[in-house]
Amino acid sequence: MFDYATLKLIWWLLVGVLLIGFAIMDGHDMGVGTLLPFLGKDDTDRRVMINSVAPHWDGNQVWFITAGGAVFAAWPLVYATAFSGLYWALLLVLFALFFRPVGFEYRSKLPNPAWRKGWDWGLFAGSAVPALVFGVAFGNLFQGVPFDLDDSMRSSYSGSFWALLNPFALLCGVVSLSLLTLQGATFLSHRVEGPLQRRTILAARVCGVVLLVSFSLAGMWVARMEGYVLESIPDVRGVLTPLMKEVGRAPGGWFANFNNFPQLWIIPVLAYAGVGVVLASIGSGWTLLSFVASSVACVSVILTAGVALFPFVLPSSAHPAVSLTLWDSTSSELTLKVMLWAALIFTPIVVAYTSWAYRVMAGKITRDYIAANDKQLY
Amino acid sequence: MINETVVDLSRLQFAATALYHFLFVPLTLGLSWLLVIMEAAYVMSGKEIYKDMTRFWGKLYGINFALGVTTGITMEFQFGTNWAYYSHYVGDIFGAPLAIEGLMAFFLESTMVGLFFFGWNRLSKAGHLTVTTLMALGTNLSAVLILIANGWMQNPVGSAFNPVTMRMELTDFAALVFNPVAQSKFVHTVSAGYVTGSLFVLGISSWYLLKGQHVEFARRSFRIAAAFGLAGTASVIVLGDESGYSVGEAQHSKLAAIEAMWETEPAPAGFNLIAIPNEARQANDFELRIPYVLGLIATRSTTEVIPGIKEIREKNRQRIESGIQAAIALEGMRKNPQDEAARAAFMAHEKDLGYGLLVKKYVEDPRQATPEIIHKAAMDSVPRIAPLFWSFRVMVGLGVAMLALMVVAFWHSVKGSFQDKPWLLKWALYSIPMPWIAIEAGWLVAEYGRQPWTVFGVLPTHLSASSLSVESLWGSIAGFVGFYSLLLVAEMYLMFKYARLGPSVLHAKTA
Numbered sequence: 001m002f003d004y005a006t007l008k009l010i011w012w013l014l015v016g017v018l019l020i021g022f023a024i025m026d027g028h029d030m031g032v033g034t035l036l037p038f039l040g041k042d043d044t045d046r047r048v049m050i051n052s053v054a055p056h057w058d059g060n061q062v063w064f065i066t067a068g069g070a071v072f073a074a075w076p077l078v079y080a081t082a083f084s085g086l087y088w089a090l091l092l093v094l095f096a097l098f099f100r101p102v103g104f105e106y107r108s109k110l111p112n113p114a115w116r117k118g119w120d121w122g123l124f125a126g127s128a129v130p131a132l133v134f135g136v137a138f139g140n141l142f143q144g145v146p147f148d149l150d151d152s153m154r155s156s157y158s159g160s161f162w163a164l165l166n167p168f169a170l171l172c173g174v175v176s177l178s179l180l181t182l183q184g185a186t187f188l189s190h191r192v193e194g195p196l197q198r199r200t201i202l203a204a205r206v207c208g209v210v211l212l213v214s215f216s217l218a219g220m221w222v223a224r225m226e227g228y229v230l231e232s233i234p235d236v237r238g239v240l241t242p243l244m245k246e247v248g249r250a251p252g253g254w255f256a257n258f259n260n261f262p263q264l265w266i267i268p269v270l271a272y273a274g275v276g277v278v279l280a281s282i283g284s285g286w287t288l289l290s291f292v293a294s295s296v297a298c299v300s301v302i303l304t305a306g307v308a309l310f311p312f313v314l315p316s317s318a319h320p321a322v323s324l325t326l327w328d329s330t331s332s333e334l335t336l337k338v339m340l341w342a343a344l345i346f347t348p349i350v351v352a353y354t355s356w357a358y359r360v361m362a363g364k365i366t367r368d369y370i371a372a373n374d375k376q377l378y
Numbered sequence: 379m380i381n382e383t384v385v386d387l388s389r390l391q392f393a394a395t396a397l398y399h400f401l402f403v404p405l406t407l408g409l410s411w412l413l414v415i416m417e418a419a420y421v422m423s424g425k426e427i428y429k430d431m432t433r434f435w436g437k438l439y440g441i442n443f444a445l446g447v448t449t450g451i452t453m454e455f456q457f458g459t460n461w462a463y464y465s466h467y468v469g470d471i472f473g474a475p476l477a478i479e480g481l482m483a484f485f486l487e488s489t490m491v492g493l494f495f496f497g498w499n500r501l502s503k504a505g506h507l508t509v510t511t512l513m514a515l516g517t518n519l520s521a522v523l524i525l526i527a528n529g530w531m532q533n534p535v536g537s538a539f540n541p542v543t544m545r546m547e548l549t550d551f552a553a554l555v556f557n558p559v560a561q562s563k564f565v566h567t568v569s570a571g572y573v574t575g576s577l578f579v580l581g582i583s584s585w586y587l588l589k590g591q592h593v594e595f596a597r598r599s600f601r602i603a604a605a606f607g608l609a610g611t612a613s614v615i616v617l618g619d620e621s622g623y624s625v626g627e628a629q630h631s632k633l634a635a636i637e638a639m640w641e642t643e644p645a646p647a648g649f650n651l652i653a654i655p656n657e658a659r660q661a662n663d664f665e666l667r668i669p670y671v672l673g674l675i676a677t678r679s680t681t682e683v684i685p686g687i688k689e690i691r692e693k694n695r696q697r698i699e700s701g702i703q704a705a706i707a708l709e710g711m712r713k714n715p716q717d718e719a720a721r722a723a724f725m726a727h728e729k730d731l732g733y734g735l736l737v738k739k740y741v742e743d744p745r746q747a748t749p750e751i752i753h754k755a756a757m758d759s760v761p762r763i764a765p766l767f768w769s770f771r772v773m774v775g776l777g778v779a780m781l782a783l784m785v786v787a788f789w790h791s792v793k794g795s796f797q798d799k800p801w802l803l804k805w806a807l808y809s810i811p812m813p814w815i816a817i818e819a820g821w822l823v824a825e826y827g828r829q830p831w832t833v834f835g836v837l838p839t840h841l842s843a844s845s846l847s848v849e850s851l852w853g854s855i856a857g858f859v860g861f862y863s864l865l866l867v868a869e870m871y872l873m874f875k876y877a878r879l880g881p882s883v884l885h886a887k888t889a
Contacts, residue, residue, distance in 0.1 A: 055492030058447065062488050066480030068454045073477040076469025076545070083458030083465075084844035090459055091854055095861060098448045102865055105444035109872055151712060153466050153544045156845045239542050331470045332540070332547040339474055346481040350489075357489050360500050375884065376498070 005237040007336040011074040012326040016306050018070055022063035023298040029053035029060050031184015033127025036120055039199045047370045052191040054378040055361045073339050077329040078313050085147045085157035089164055093133050099126035108378050135176025138305050139169030144317030168221055174214040179301055182207035186294040190287035193364050204282045208275045227253020228315045240328035247320040254308045264307055271300035387851035388460045388843040395452050397818055398862045402446035404817050407568050408575020409439045410514035415602055417510050421503045434881040441872050464832050464842035470547045471537050472527050479523035487516030521568050529560025531833050533628035541711055559628055562620040569613035574813040576607025581810035582877050584803035592880050604787040611781045632827035634687045635766045638662055642686040646673020655763040687760050695756035701734025703727040705744040732836040739840045761829040769819040776816035783809055
């Protein structure tokens with residue numbers, strides 16, 4: 001059906017689709033969790049916020065789980081090298097995520113205010129920490145990660161956890177946190193009403209502006225940064241390992257793809273347009289439009305980063321030649337084919353029943369609704 | 379050289395997180411079908427009490443489910459964080475069922491669980507029953523795919539080593555999916571979950587009956603649980619036997635260790651009911667034997683011989699020597715891909731490559747493997763006997779005890795005479811922990827019994843771990859165990875509280 005090189009390219013796109021799916025779907029419930037302690041003035045308000053995502057957050061989180069599984073299946077070396085190297089960063093995300101299933105499920109099972117407040121902060125940590133760390137991780141990709149591979153493909157990591165939290169990476173963390181919080185705020189403004197909705201609109205405006213500023217600053221920083229350039233690689237249709245190529249570094253190297261194919265500039269432009277539409281529409285009652293526009297921003301911001309890094313997936317600052325790229329760190333042709341079939345069959349089914357679930361649960365969540373269904377709701 | 383402490387701590391962390399995860403999964407597997415049965419009874423009979431049953435047991439299901447999800451997140455990422463070389467070496471095969479699990483099963487389960495809890499007033503009766511059924515289906519499909527992945531670690535089929543990429547690669551996806559070890563493991567494991575769900579409902583219902591509370595509710599729950607539990611227990615035991623048969627075929631070393639069978643004996647071999655194994659002497663200090671039984675179960679014949687531990691170690695010693703040749707030839711090929719002599723030597727010894735890697739626990743360069751090192755590696759090639767021998771017997775003993783309970787409970791449930799039999803109700807109540815103990819012991823048999831391999835005969839455990847520091851591992855073990863334990867306390871507290879409140883919680887104004 002496809003040759004090996006095309007399959008490799010398709011899998012780069014599919015991992016991107018999963019990340020984007022994660023940002024749009026899990027992003028909005030993480031955004032709601034991040035806003036929970038700030039916008040929810042009393043217990044009922046906070047329950048309104050929680051119940052706007054209660055039926056869906058678990059399904060949404062599977063985008064994250066599946067992205068992990070897909071990276072394992074399609075890019076085993078990336079899965080192995082990135083997660084063992086960035087050990088404490090990934091563990092931090094996992095520990096934060098632990099708060100979510102129990103936070104949602106247990107919070108309202110007891111009336112004790114301290115119990116509920118505790119879980120509210122748990123839900124906040126479980127939402128804000130991963131949203132921040134994902135950006136920090138992307139920031140470190142641009143700078144290169146200090147790892148090496150020996151000739152048996154065993155990876156070793158020579159950096160520290162604290163070095164990951166450098167100013168550029170933290171700026172990227174602000175991008176991802178404001179992006180996902182914007183996603184949450186636009187979703188909430190669609191699902192709630194009254195004073196809570198007014199606070200949500202304000203939050204969306206703040207997040208939109210923070211996103212525009214941080215995204216622009218990160219772009220300017222990347223323009224001056226030393227990027228990675230693939231200098232030579234054997235035929236990408238063949239079976240490759242990361243030890244077969246030459247990689248150089250050049251200032252502004254991360255802009256090479258945009259400069260070579262200027263039509264790609266449409267992607268970051270769409271990010272600005274998406275946020276612009278959010279800012280223009282958020283107060284006008286076109287709440288669904290705001291959410292869609294915010295989702296467009298999610299797509300464009302992630303694609304902008306992906307296109308800049310292309311074909312690199314995990315650049316190595318310790319030994320640039322062993323950087324992992326989509327051409328030389330993938331699974332075998334058969335595995336990519338089998339997985340492509342699985343993705344082609346199941347992704348539409350997932351999208352179909354997820355949409356159905358949202359339709360079933362559609363409508364505003366109100367304070368009266370919470371009061372009337374006290375025992376049934378989170 | 380790989381730090382042995384790092385390997386041991388990585389194993390400890392994996393065992394701890396997997397065993398924690400598996401405190402919650404079996405109950406989810408079993409309760410989900412019980413919810414389907416109860417709700418189907420509601421839809422067909424229209425009786426509100428069945429709806430109350432679905433909702434009340436569903437509440438307990440939710441309390442348990444949350445921790446299943448929490449501990450499950452770790453499992454998806456821990457191969458990368460702590461078993462990086464494993465992930466590289468076999469990710470081409472092992473990653474696929476994990477990713478498909480997400481796409482095919484976990485999405486379904488997680489989307490439907492939301493509608494199960496919040497869709498009662500928004501879906502038709504049949505619509506909600508469909509949601510509950512899809513939720514149970516998703517849960518069980520998850521188990522299929524995870525056990526396909528695990529079955530491959532036990533019996534690696536449909537794959538081959540690629541010397542260019544230095545890893546195992548998929549050659550036959552159908553062989554991976556229809557791996558006989560995966561099939562029997564799947565049914566054995568989900569049935570164990572069905573028993574867990576049944577005993578949970580049976581035990582708590584018995585408690586209500588003993589206290590004379592929620593009598594009608596508890597009677598109906600008891601009956602459903604007894605019937606489903608009897609079917610589940612029978613299935614666990616039959617498929618346990620089937621597992622025994624596949625274990626015998628795929629992993630002689632596991633079987634011999636489970637049985638503490640040091641010597642090869644004439645077929646059919648006897649079964650050690652009790653034994654005190656002595657590793658130093660390679661013999662049992664004491665044993666109580668039933669003749670013929672083991673041979674019949676493991677080979678289903680009266681003539682096939684089962685190899686004893688000593689014979690397995692001797693065979694493995696020969697395979698290690700052959701595998702060392704494969705490892706040396708592989709290095710030659712990597713240095714010079716045109717080296718035809720090395721290629722020929724590799725082809726001749728390729729099937730023993732994994733055995734050759736066993737000596738890397740003691741020497742970096744396989745050429746330097748002395749006869750003493752080869753002897754040590756051969757001794758390592760069978761796991762320690764006592765933990766396996768005893769955890770297997772705990773598992774089987776509890777299985778038989780649960781079968782007895784389920785037979786009696788079902789008998790009295792058919793006769794309708796169970797609610798005035800306090801001895802039976804107490805028996806059911808105090809048996810609630812049994813399936814959990816049996817399941818954790820079963821995990822140990824399956825996974826500890828696979829040692830010294832992560833992938834049997836292919837990749838030794840000590841090569842599989844990530845290159846992490848000992849401090850990092852102590853830190854993460856403390857983090858996981860501490861965090862999980864706190865969450866477990868919260869879970870148990872809510873579980874007891876809601877079980878005590880009983881179904882009246884559905885209609886009460888305040889809890």
